[in-house]
Amino acid sequence: MxxxxxxxxxxxxxxxxxxxxxxxRLLAHLNRCGRCKxxxxxxxxxxxxxxxxxxxxxxxxxxxxxxxEVRSLPRPHVSPVPLYAYLVSYLVxxxxxxxxxxxxxxxAMRAFGETALxxxxxxxxxxxxxxxxxxxxxxxxxxxxxxxxxAIVLDVAxxxxxxxxxxxxxxxxxxxxxx
Numbered sequence: 001m002x003x004x005x006x007x008x009x010x011x012x013x014x015x016x017x018x019x020x021x022x023x024x025r026l027l028a029h030l031n032r033c034g035r036c037k038x039x040x041x042x043x044x045x046x047x048x049x050x051x052x053x054x055x056x057x058x059x060x061x062x063x064x065x066x067x068x069e070v071r072s073l074p075r076p077h078v079s080p081v082p083l084y085a086y087l088v089s090y091l092v093x094x095x096x097x098x099x100x101x102x103x104x105x106x107x108a109m110r111a112f113g114e115t116a117l118x119x120x121x122x123x124x125x126x127x128x129x130x131x132x133x134x135x136x137x138x139x140x141x142x143x144x145x146x147x148x149x150x151a152i153v154l155d156v157a158x159x160x161x162x163x164x165x166x167x168x169x170x171x172x173x174x175x176x177x178x179x
Contacts, residue, residue: 001029006036010043083166090158 006029012018013026030037059065101108 001025003033003036007039010040014043014047094155
């Protein structure tokens with residue numbers, strides 16, 4: 001029997017579930033191998049420690065003293081959410097993605113940008129004369145207008161998602177986390 005197969009049999013040996021023929025081979029190996037014999041003794045010690053649970057006696061006012069200690073600690077500092085950092089990061093990432101789209105797939109992005117520009121123009125018309133004038137001005141820039149139209153639509157969508165997230169979802173989530 002090798003050392004690796006002997007170590008695999010240690011658990012069954014300690015649980016007394018090893019078959020007699022395998023038990024005899026393991027005992028013969030243990031008589032020859034001091035390392036395996038030492039490992040088996042360490043396992044016996046660990047099993048004995050696990051099998052005999054210790055009971056720790058706590059003082060009468062343990063809970064009260066522990067809670068008083070916790071209450072005396074200073075409150076953890078909670079830093080505010082860096083909303084502007086998130087918005088700036090989003091804007092930088094979205095402009096980079098749009099620029100990469102124009103570099104890698106210019107025809108598809110131009111078509112998407114023109115569609116987005118039309119959608120943003122419709123939004124602008126819906127929001128009034130000032131928005132309409134801005135969309136008309138953007139339409140006069142030629143191919144750049146497709147890029148700007150895509151960015152405007154994405155910015156409006158993310159801004160709406162952020163507003164909904166911070167006004168509806170975040171307070172509900174904060175309330176659940178307090179429980």
